[in-house]
Amino acid sequence: MKLVATGLLVLLAVIFVISFALQDTYPWLQYVRAAAEGGMVGALADWFAVTALFKHPMGMKIPHTAIIPRRKDQIGASLGQFVESNFLSEDVVQAKIRSLGVSRRAGNWLARQENADRVAREGAAAIRGAMLVLNDQDVQDIIESMARRYVLDPPWGPPLGRLLKRVLDDGHHLKLVDLLVDRAADWVLNNEETVIRLVSQRSPTWVPQIMDALMGQKVHQELYKFVLAVQSDPNHEVRRQLDKYLLSLTEDMQHDPEMIAKVEAIKHNALGDPEVQTLAARTWETLKTALLDAVGDPESQLSRAFTTAVRDFGTRLATDAELSAKVDGWITEATGYLVRNYRSQIAGVITETVERWDAEETSKKIELQVGRDLQFIRINGTVVGSLAGLAIYTIANLLLG
Structure with missing residues (x-):
């Protein structure tokens, strides 16, 4: 797209040179020259404007150029504030959560046998992992x-x-x-x-x-x-x-x-102390052994009971309007609490992430995302400049000719 926009500028420059050289012989070429001249001005102006966003044009440190690299941190902070104010509003988030019907969707998902089995497997893996991580003496x-x-x-x-x-x-x-x-x-x-x-x-x-x-x-x-x-x-x-x-x-x-x-x-x-210590050790050992044996066997009574409980709970969520409304209310309130108390920290992730980016790399990333549209701005500027140059020259000849 850069080549297209730049090629159009070069084409207008060639047209300008030819029409300027032959305009005395062919007076109508004056209009072509004026259009080409206006197009070059528009193309150069928009090239400067687009380039100034990401770098210093032609390496010259003109004031108010290389805006994105120079003001990267401020842009990140502004973006974070914008997200916090407009997207992490408590009312906006709660309205979205209410519209999703989370409980019914979750209930329909949990009510399917394969999903209940999956939850049971994941729960068993989590319990085994916790048992391995926990220190027996600490517990x-x-x-x-x-x-x-x-x-x-x-x-x-x-x-x-x-x-x-x-x-x-x-x-x-x-x-x-x-x-x-x-x-x-x-x-x-x-x-x-x-x-x-x-x-x-x-x-x-x-x-x-x-x-x-x-x-x-x-x-x-x-x-x-x-x-x-x-x-x-x-x-x-x-x-x-x-x-x-x-x-x-x-x-x-x-x-x-x-x-x-x-x-x-x-x-x-x-x-006494020895009895309490022995009781604590036996309690933990019994609980740990029972849990590991139960979660290690998918056909154990605990595993089957857990799977059945998950599926039954999902069915109730999907069919019991009162329970579904309660769960949706809890989720909405919990989400509102999180947004109300932690939205600044959530939005701060954007600010902190942008701050850690390299200025030049940030400029390249943004340019790659929006560069195509920016090159169209250059093309449009060239076309508009040509039309403006032609219109200005025509009006001047009509009024002063």
Whole structure:
């Protein structure tokens, strides 16, 4: 295109020379000369204007030339500001996101079996990669610190007391009491010899053995009757006393400093440093092994369940208008938040990228992208200059001839 535009200038220069030389012999060539002269002026003016955008014309450092190399950083900053103001507007971006129907498109894509399988495979690869990158000791330290912060450091007494009181208020402990009483009745019924032996062991030595046996049988019978009475009577005194004791225990666990201290002592004795460290290590090892085994087998229950869940979620997104609207709303709000808070940083990528470009290379890149149209400007300038030169000469002859 440069050759075409320059060739047209050369052609006009040749025409000008010929017409200028022969215009006295052939007066009509004066009009041709005027057109060629105007075309050369227009071609040279537009050549200068186009060239001045990218370099110094003919190497001469004329003011306000080589505009793009010289003002590259300012152009990049202006472009970034333009994009930020006109394209990264919160309203513009949110309107575009709403018009896309992201949730329905995503739902239709996820609902297809091959896509759900692909998501499951990619998820499995991500999990395996994460397992390889994570340091076991670091993860164990995190689990241990979380266990200490959220499980061991808070006092156990008050929350356990509140939990136990709620259990008692709702009567959930009654089945446990019934179970204990039933087991006690079964034990007493099946361990008569044990009861007799215990009575005999605690009887004075001077008492005859036959009396020990009779006394043991009597104690066993009375004990069994007592347990049966507790078993059959929901309002038995033993049950009421047990409820009373448990209620008192719940209050002490919540408000009695001594009882709270006892609970804390039991907690720390049961869950000291070695136990917590061992628990953290076992927890992570179990979780890691289970995850790696599951994601390594496409036919594992976890993999199949994940694939099914992805496909079902996609189907719901595509068919459930209410869910689709909610997800679109979340996406729109999230996009608006990102644009609202980070659009300057996003647009700044343009500015920073242009700043890193070499000035001469930038000029060449832009010239290659828009150079064809710029050469047409030169061609148009040549044509317009020719017509203008012809018109000016004609009008001058008509007015002054």
